Amino acid sequence: MTSIRPAPAFLQGGGAMGERIRNFDWGSHPLGPPEDWPPALRMAMSLCLNSSFPTAIYWGPQFHLLYNDTWSEIPAEKHPAVLGLPAREAWSDIWDIVGPQFRHVFETGEGMALYEQMLPMVRGGRRTETWWNYSLTAIRDAEHGIAGIFNQGNDITAVVHARRARQAEIERWRELFRQAPAAVALLRGPNHVFEFANEAYLRLVAQRDVTGKPVAEAVPEVRAQGFLELLDGVYRSGEPYLGTGVKVKLQRRPDGPEEDCVLDFVYQPVHNAAGEVDAVLVLASDVTDRARAEAALRLSNWQLGEERARLAALIEAEQRARLGLRRLNETLEAHVNSRTAELTRALAAQNAVADRLRATFETDLIFQGFLDTHGTLLDANPASLAAIHRTREQVVGRPFWETEWFSATPGMGERMRAAVEAAARGETVRTHLRVNLPDGPRSFLFSVRPVVNARREIVGLVPEALEMEDPAAKAAAPATGLAGSQ
Known part of the structure; x- marks a missing residue:
């Protein structure tokens, strides 16, 4: 009776990959039976199998591949066929990138740590942009020669894509704020560094070059007026601050003196993806004229009282004074009301722009979407998604011409790709x-147009489709009822 030889101790454990490696036909493989593996490979293999971090070993001049459970997700559909393969075969799609890195480590013994490395891996039959943090470390044998490479890494593709999407969203909002009539600025970090300031804000501070500078350096006159303490409080607490009719001294002209002005403003905390405050949005309106009118009105009312007391005996003169002062009062009030209404409309316009953009996008009368300049879909409205029975998450990130709007129509994908390239x-x-x-x-009336920013740069593409009456569908439909009228 033949006894089954137990696996070597260094191959014990390791979950599914440990069992797969123990059951592998190593007798016909260039590495030979595990019992004959050199001590350096045994030690590295034991570390690999029992590590909770994605880990692989590339052994020998051909870099034969061994790996653990958590690393098995990296080759995707190539797993488990890549077990034992030379690295050139396992990674033929990215060998032009990683091959020189492997050879450098193997020939020099110098380890490498790479961050946000783009590797265009073939996944699901097509080349896909993937991003990685990984390290390559030389494994030395008993004679201190280099015998293999120890590799650990993780996929950060989702992180990179999320950062790109957030930056694109920031750019869209930046363009919206740039055109806002009210003064808008974004202050980043605990030192309140100007990341953005629109034209209205720059006019408020004499067109100073504030971008990239802390508030204390860019607008030094506010340091002694308590505004830095207000910003610190909003940044720490996460609670907004509303200032109404606040007096502030600002240098309104280049090289000019500080001038008294009155502002209505909001300090609004901005939270990052982790829910932490990492910026403060400043929205301000110059209401100096309104404040002066109100002061003039108060003075006028006081003078009116004095005049009434002084001319009490002269009824006719008092009536004439009252009439004149009432007219002055009405004029001043009308001016104050007009100015207040103007400022209120300016503030409301900013919010209305965002509401109109979103409301327009949410329409069910037309299909709308937003692409980057390479034709990748970034957003689509509910009406267009309903037409292909897909959710936003199922189509965002894909080339527009490969989506289900066109994939079932022969030749339409190529036609859409040409349209996107033209836009x-x-x-x-x-x-x-x-x-x-x-x-x-x-049937649809379809268009795709470029979106440009203030510098006339194309920052995205907008595809739109309006459904038209389909003659073939009309002929096949009943003559009456809702179906016949669609």
Whole structure:
């Protein structure tokens, strides 16, 4: 009776990959039976199998691949076929990038740590942009020669994409604020460094170059007026601060003296993805004219009282004074009300812009979306998603021409790709489409146009489609009822 030889102690444990390695036919492999593996490989293999961090070993001049459970997700559909393969075969899609790195470590013994390395891996049959943090460390044998490479790393693709999306969203809002009539600035970090200031804000501070500077350096006259303490309090507490009719001294002209002005302002904390305050949004309105009018009104009322007391015996003169002062009062009040209404409308306009943009995007009368300049879908409205029975998460991040709006219509993907490329060059493309959607063929008036910023740079593309009456569908539909009228 033949006894089964137990696996070596260094291969014990390791979950599913430990069992797979123990059951592998190493007798016909260049590495040979595990019992004959050199001590350095045994020690490295034991560390690899029992590590909770994604870990792989590339052994020998051919870099034969061994790895643990957590690393098995990295090769995706190539797992487990890559076990034991030379690295050149396992990573043929990215060998032009990682091959020189492996050879450098193997030939010099110098380890490497790479952060945010883009590796265009083939996944699901197509080349995909992936991002990684990983390290390569030489494994030395008993004679201190280099025998293999110890590799650990993790996938940060989602982090990179999320950062890109957040930056794109920030740029869209930055452009919106740039055009706002009220003064807007974004102060980043505990030192309140100017990251952004729109034209209205720059006019408030004499067109000073504030970007990249702390408030205390960019607008030094506010240091002694308590505004830095207010900003510190908002940053620490996360609670907004509202200032109404606040007197402040500002240098309103280059090289000019400080001038008295009156502001209405809001310090609004801005939270990052972790829920922490990392910036303060400043929204301010110069209400100096309104404050002066109110002061003039108060003075006028006082003078009116004095006049009444002094001219008490002269009824006719008193009546004439009252009439004149009442008219003055009405004029001043009308001016104050007009100015107040103007400022209120300016503040409301800023919020209305964002509301109108979102309301327009949420319409169910047309299909709308937003692409980056490479044609990757960044957003789509509910009406367009409903037409293909997909959620936003299922289509965002994909090339527009590969989505389900066009994939069931022969030749339509190439046509859409050409339209997107034309829009990315600055053209507006308009055409009629008939596409096969999950609920049947439908006809649309379609356009895709570029979106430009204030510097006339193309920052995105907007595809839109308005459904048209389909003659073929009309002929097949009943003559009456809702179906016939669609």
